[in-house]
Amino acid sequence: MTNVINISSHDELIASIPHTLGFTPQGMVCRAFGGGPTARLDIPESPAEMDEFLRVLSDVYLHQHHPERVALVAYGEDGPGCLQALAALGEALVRSDGRAPEVGPILWVNGEHWTDVLEGTRGTVDPGARTRMDAEFALLGRVMPVDRREDLDAAMQGDPTAVAQLLPAATARILEMDAASRRSEAEWLGERLDQFGRDREYLVDHDAARVLAVMHDTGARDAAETRMSREHAPILSEFWGDTVRRAPSEVRDAAAAMLAFSSYPDGKGARAWVAIDQLTASHPLADLVTIALERAIDPREMERAIRPAPSGALMQHAALHDTHAHERRPDHDAQNSPGLDGAGPDSSAFGR
Amino acid sequence: MQNTRSGLEKRLARRLVASSRLARIPAGTMRVDVVYLDEEYRDRLD
Structure with a gap:
C-alpha cells in the first residue's frame, strides 16, 4: 500500500523537510515531488562554489532524474546568500533546454520565519503544521528527526x-x-x-x-x-x-x-x-x-x-521447473512448499 | 586483506560504473545529502 502525505501549505512543506532528511537542515534543500531524490547542500560561499553547486544540482535534476516538481528551500541566517543561491538555482533549472521539472515554491527559511521569493509573501511556521507532520510520519513508523546534522555523528559514538x-x-x-x-x-x-x-x-x-x-x-x-x-x-x-x-x-x-x-x-x-x-x-x-x-x-x-534480475533463459527454466513440479505433485500443498531457492516459511529473516 | 573486494563489491562496482554514465559530474565534487523516499511512501504538493 502506498501512503500519501498531502502537503498543502508552505508551513507543512517546511515542517515535512526534517522528516524527509532525518535532521533539521541548514543550507539548500531541493525537495523533489513525483520521482527523484531530495537533496541538501551547503549554500555556496564563493563564485567557484556557486558554479559547482549549480553544476551538481543541474546534473541531479536535469540529467539523472526527472521529478515532476522541485521545491527550493534555503535555510540560514544569511539572507543575501540564501536568496542569491535560490535565484541562481531556480534560473538554472527553469532555463534548461532539456526536460526540466516545475520549480517552486522557492522559500528562504530563517528559524521559524519563511519568505516566498516568488510571491513576496512572508510567514511564521504554524506549530500545528509541525504537529500534523510529526503525526503523519510517526504513523509511517519513522523516528523523529534529530535537531542537527551533527547529531547524526553523535549517535555513532559509544563505549567500546x-x-x-x-x-x-x-x-x-x-x-x-x-x-x-x-x-x-x-x-x-x-x-x-x-x-x-x-x-x-x-x-x-x-x-x-x-x-x-x-x-x-x-x-x-x-x-x-x-x-x-x-x-x-x-x-x-x-x-x-x-x-x-x-x-x-x-x-x-x-x-x-x-x-x-x-x-x-x-x-x-x-x-x-x-x-x-x-x-x-x-x-x-x-x-x-x-x-x-x-x-x-x-x-x-x-x-x-x-539481486540481479534472472535472465530470460533462467526465467524460462524456472517456469518449466514450476510447471513440471505441479504436474508431478498435483496434490501438493503450495503453501507449504519451499520456493525455488529453498526459502520456505523457516527461511532467513532477510529472504535470501 | 581489507582492500580486496568481496563478490558483491565487484558486482556493485560494475553496476555503479554502468549507472554513472548518466552522471556528468566528476567524482570528488561537492557533497550532496541525497534522500530517496520509501517505495511505500509518496507525498503530494497541493
Missing part, C-alpha cells in the same frame, strides 16, 4: 571498552582458522544477521567482538552485504549502528562501511556520509557508497547488483 577486552581473543581465533572454518564463520555471521532481523536483539559483547574480528574477510563481508535490500536496510542500519558504537577503533572501519552501505538504500544520504566520515582509511565498500552518493545514484541500482 567491553568489546575491546574480548577483541584480541576473537582476532586470534580468526587468524588460526583454515579456509573451511572461515566459510563457517561467514555463515554464522549471515545467520546472526538473520536472527537480528527476527528478534532485534543486539549482539552480546562476545558476539560483537566475533563479528568485528571477521569483517576483514571478503567471504564474511559478502555474507553480510548480500543480505542488504531497501526493505531490510532500516533493520540492518540498526544492527550496524549499534556495532559501530561499540567497536574498538582498530576494527571500526568495517562496521562504519556497513552502516554507510545500509544507510544509502534506506534513503539516508546524510547518515551514509557521516558513517563514511568515521572511517580512518580507504575501504572498498565505503568507496563504492561514496561513488553512489556523489553521483546521486538511485538505491535501486544497488539492489540490482545485490
Whole structure:
C-alpha cells in the first residue's frame, strides 16, 4: 500500500523537510515531488562554489532524474546568500533546454520565519503544521528527526571498552582458522544477521567482538552485504549502528562501511556520509557508497547488483521447473512448499 | 586483506560504473545529502 502525505501549505512543506532528511537542515534543500531524490547542500560561499553547486544540482535534476516538481528551500541566517543561491538555482533549472521539472515554491527559511521569493509573501511556521507532520510520519513508523546534522555523528559514538577486552581473543581465533572454518564463520555471521532481523536483539559483547574480528574477510563481508535490500536496510542500519558504537577503533572501519552501505538504500544520504566520515582509511565498500552518493545514484541500482534480475533463459527454466513440479505433485500443498531457492516459511529473516 | 573486494563489491562496482554514465559530474565534487523516499511512501504538493 502506498501512503500519501498531502502537503498543502508552505508551513507543512517546511515542517515535512526534517522528516524527509532525518535532521533539521541548514543550507539548500531541493525537495523533489513525483520521482527523484531530495537533496541538501551547503549554500555556496564563493563564485567557484556557486558554479559547482549549480553544476551538481543541474546534473541531479536535469540529467539523472526527472521529478515532476522541485521545491527550493534555503535555510540560514544569511539572507543575501540564501536568496542569491535560490535565484541562481531556480534560473538554472527553469532555463534548461532539456526536460526540466516545475520549480517552486522557492522559500528562504530563517528559524521559524519563511519568505516566498516568488510571491513576496512572508510567514511564521504554524506549530500545528509541525504537529500534523510529526503525526503523519510517526504513523509511517519513522523516528523523529534529530535537531542537527551533527547529531547524526553523535549517535555513532559509544563505549567500546567491553568489546575491546574480548577483541584480541576473537582476532586470534580468526587468524588460526583454515579456509573451511572461515566459510563457517561467514555463515554464522549471515545467520546472526538473520536472527537480528527476527528478534532485534543486539549482539552480546562476545558476539560483537566475533563479528568485528571477521569483517576483514571478503567471504564474511559478502555474507553480510548480500543480505542488504531497501526493505531490510532500516533493520540492518540498526544492527550496524549499534556495532559501530561499540567497536574498538582498530576494527571500526568495517562496521562504519556497513552502516554507510545500509544507510544509502534506506534513503539516508546524510547518515551514509557521516558513517563514511568515521572511517580512518580507504575501504572498498565505503568507496563504492561514496561513488553512489556523489553521483546521486538511485538505491535501486544497488539492489540490482545485490539481486540481479534472472535472465530470460533462467526465467524460462524456472517456469518449466514450476510447471513440471505441479504436474508431478498435483496434490501438493503450495503453501507449504519451499520456493525455488529453498526459502520456505523457516527461511532467513532477510529472504535470501 | 581489507582492500580486496568481496563478490558483491565487484558486482556493485560494475553496476555503479554502468549507472554513472548518466552522471556528468566528476567524482570528488561537492557533497550532496541525497534522500530517496520509501517505495511505500509518496507525498503530494497541493
